[in-house]
Amino acid sequence: MQNVLLIGGAGYIGSHIVFRLCDLGYNVIVLDDLSSGFKENVDPRAKFIHGSIFNDTILNQAIANVDSVIHLAALKDAGESMVNPVLYTKQNIQGSLTVLKSCLKNNVKKIVFSSTAAVYGNPSYLPLDEDHPTSPINYYGYTKLCIERNLFWYSEIYGIKVACLRYFNATGYDLKNKINKVEKNPSNLLPIVMETLIGKRSELEVYGTDYDTDDGTCLRDYIHVSDLADAHSKSLEFLDSSKKSICINLATGNCHSVLDVIKEAQEVSGRPVNYRFVKRRQGDPPKLYAKSNLAKDLLNWSPKFSDLNTILKSKWNVYKKLL
Ligand SMILES: NC(=O)c1ccc[n+]([C@@H]2O[C@H](COP(=O)([O-])OP(=O)(O)OC[C@H]3O[C@@H](n4cnc5c(N)ncnc54)[C@H](O)[C@@H]3O)[C@@H](O)[C@H]2O)c1
Structure with missing residues (x-):
């Protein structure tokens, strides 16, 4: 079976992929500096290396003898990226280029890259598809687009194969x-709802009530992390059998408002969410959802766990232990 290195495999999404790949029989290696991940979340069947991509010796040792790399390590807070772009240049752009250089040096020719819906910016039509123009409205989205483009150039020049996976709102927890x-320090809606439910936060701020949506709050496309994990294993299979590189959306095509999420979270947990309406935030499109037809056609992938009830139940099962 193949050797796969997950860089950032102790993180929220990475740890779910590690479990899936171990179940499928891959030899999994995880390289993570634990800046935001947890060793406890890494499947014990995987080999864990504690270290940073900025340590050349450790990175080259981790990459030597692997067949493919899944690169997840990055900073992901769009708001923070606008306040501290230099940090995002280093972590997301320079970090990824360092990984790419090491892949070339060690003759690793298959790379799966964690990209994001943020590469699109404000939608000019919905649902988004992969042909939609890419025009990020925050620096975080730009860093991901920059690396996607770099990967495609290297794919042409060096013959590596890449799968850039544009995740929409990753959420949920493993059902087992x-x-x-x-x-740690989440900035997305669902973990903040959970932190409010368990009393870690006194209240949830809902940004904007006057959007052009049914209830006036923003609509987003929530995708379960176990569905993302499945898409990664299918991407590895795709890169084995295909000659081309791909860039695809991972989304459900459905969307839920902030108030839908709060209502469902209250039902699932049986507890009230203390929330308060505040002004809109800059740069939040009213609606964001996407087609994943390419993922269906090329990977034979479609989401199985991404209905809002399953997402929230799986999340609550983890957070309720913290009560
Ligand atoms: N969570 C989402 O909704 C979402 C959506 C779209 C894209 N993404 C992308 O998916 C990837 C994973 O996101 P996540 O939610 O699991 O985040 P995360 O912060 O939980 O995971 C990132 C992991 O990378 C590790 N890491 C960071 N810098 C490192 C370094 N220099 N060397 C080694 N390890 C390092 C962290 O310790 C962490 O375990 C990121 O690239 C993110 O941009 C996430």
Whole structure:
């Protein structure tokens, strides 16, 4: 079976992929500096290396003898990227180029890259598809687009094959309850709802009530992390059998408002969410959702766990242990 290195494999999404690949029989290696990940979330069947991509010796040792690399390590807070772009240049752009250089040096020719819906910016039509123009409205989205483009150039020049996976709003927890450490300092809606439910936060701020949506709050496309994990294993299979590189959306095509999420979270947990309406934030499009037809056609992938009830139940199962 193949050797796969997950860089950032102790993180929220990475740890779910590690479990899936171990179940499928891959030899999995995880390289992570634990800046936001947890060793406890890494499947014990995987080999864990504690270290940073900025340590050349450790990176080259981790990459030597692997067949493919899944590169997840990055900073992901769009708001922070606008305040501290230099940090995002280093972590996301320079970090990824360092990984790419090491892949070339060690003759690793298959790379799966964690990209994001943020590469699109404000939608000019919905649902988004991969032909939609890319015009990020925050620096985080730019860093991901920059690396996508670099990967495609290297793919042409060096003959590597890449799968850039544009995740929409990743959420949920593994349904078998194997992953139990929750995200540190989350900036996304669902973990913040959970932190409010368990009393870690006194209230949830809902940004904007006057959007052009049914209830006036923003609509987003939520995708379960176990569905993302499945897409990664299918991408590895695709890169084995195909000659081309791909860039695809991973989304459900459905969307839910902030108030839908709060209502469902209250039902699932049986507890009230203390929330308050505040002014809109800059740069939040009213609606964002996408087609994943390419993922269906090329990977034979479609989401199985991404209905809002399953997402929230799986999340609550983890957070309720913190009560
Ligand atoms: N969570 C989402 O909704 C979402 C959506 C779209 C894209 N993404 C992308 O998916 C990837 C994973 O996101 P996540 O939510 O799992 O985030 P995360 O912060 O939980 O995971 C990132 C992991 O990378 C590790 N890491 C960071 N810098 C490192 C370094 N220099 N060397 C080694 N390891 C390092 C961290 O310790 C962490 O375990 C990121 O690239 C992110 O941009 C996430």
